[in-house]
Amino acid sequence: MIAVASTVSTSWYLGLGAILFTVGAVGLLVRRNPLVMFMCVELMLNAVNLTFVTFAHELDDVGGQVVVFFVLVVAAAEVVVGLGIIVAIFRRRPGATADDLSLMKG
Amino acid sequence: MEAAVFAVSAVIVLAGAFGVILSKNPVHSALSLVATLFGIAVLFIAQDAHFLAAVQVIVYAGAIVVLFLFVIMLLGVDRSENLESESLTGQRPAAILAGLVIGGGLVAVLVTSTITGLPSSGAAPDAESQNVADLGRLLFTEHLFAFEVTSVLLVIAVVGAVMLAKGRQGDVVDADEPVTDLSRPVVPGDDPADDETISDEPIGGRP
Numbered sequence: 001m002i003a004v005a006s007t008v009s010t011s012w013y014l015g016l017g018a019i020l021f022t023v024g025a026v027g028l029l030v031r032r033n034p035l036v037m038f039m040c041v042e043l044m045l046n047a048v049n050l051t052f053v054t055f056a057h058e059l060d061d062v063g064g065q066v067v068v069f070f071v072l073v074v075a076a077a078e079v080v081v082g083l084g085i086i087v088a089i090f091r092r093r094p095g096a097t098a099d100d101l102s103l104m105k106g
Numbered sequence: 107m108e109a110a111v112f113a114v115s116a117v118i119v120l121a122g123a124f125g126v127i128l129s130k131n132p133v134h135s136a137l138s139l140v141a142t143l144f145g146i147a148v149l150f151i152a153q154d155a156h157f158l159a160a161v162q163v164i165v166y167a168g169a170i171v172v173l174f175l176f177v178i179m180l181l182g183v184d185r186s187e188n189l190e191s192e193s194l195t196g197q198r199p200a201a202i203l204a205g206l207v208i209g210g211g212l213v214a215v216l217v218t219s220t221i222t223g224l225p226s227s228g229a230a231p232d233a234e235s236q237n238v239a240d241l242g243r244l245l246f247t248e249h250l251f252a253f254e255v256t257s258v259l260l261v262i263a264v265v266g267a268v269m270l271a272k273g274r275q276g277d278v279v280d281a282d283e284p285v286t287d288l289s290r291p292v293v294p295g296d297d298p299a300d301d302e303t304i305s306d307e308p309i310g311g312r313p
Contacts, residue, residue, distance in 0.1 A: 023205075026201060029204060033132060035174065035177065036126070036135050039139050040126065046143065053149075057153040058221060065155050066245055066248075069245065075166075080266075083174070086177065087177060087181065088270050099194065
């Protein structure tokens, strides 16, 4: 983990990805606003993208970058559908938080 | 030089990430997300992923965050949220503990392991060609099926978004009110013989 200061080793990038993923996960668990929770999911996706690109660079393999490309597409589709659902929820009950959505509780 | 680029980008990325989860106002969260995405794009460039850096800026910072801001403005939820109130007792410490476990686990894996695996022979970037050319060649040869499936996914997402946004006419239900009779049709004018009293209402359904 502790590398020479002048050159950036791969583990620095991977460590940054790990920290970013952790921040996103904690935010997803802590925040109650559905929109902010969604942004935290984006943070986690970006952490994974960074890790993929780092490994692609390290192993000289463009395949990792192709995976990131697909992750981007899936993230875009996910945001479209997720925001559609959020808009539908907010239309029925303005100011709803994630705690209020307990209609399906057994 | 590379260390400086990494340090600055990492600071921007982490500051943006903490801004997302600590801002009271969702608009500030979205703007912090832009900072994080730009930092990630710079790190992509530092690792020779030029095409992905461009796509990151265009798709993420350009489209996705704008969509977020659009929804925030559309719903009018750009008011501050009280972060101190805790609706579920003990949920926040448990969440932070879970975060520490996740982060500790990831960093522990990072510290204790070494990257094995041979450098690629098949998909190695060509020295003469550009990054975009490599990516495109791989996308349309090896990953062609996944690429086509992606188009189906996008069509499904578009159709789903349209269906979600369309809504139903005259279907305003107060969700706070408990549903007493599930057999009662929600859509007005479903079966006139079912309920005679409904015919007293003016045509056009309920207000």
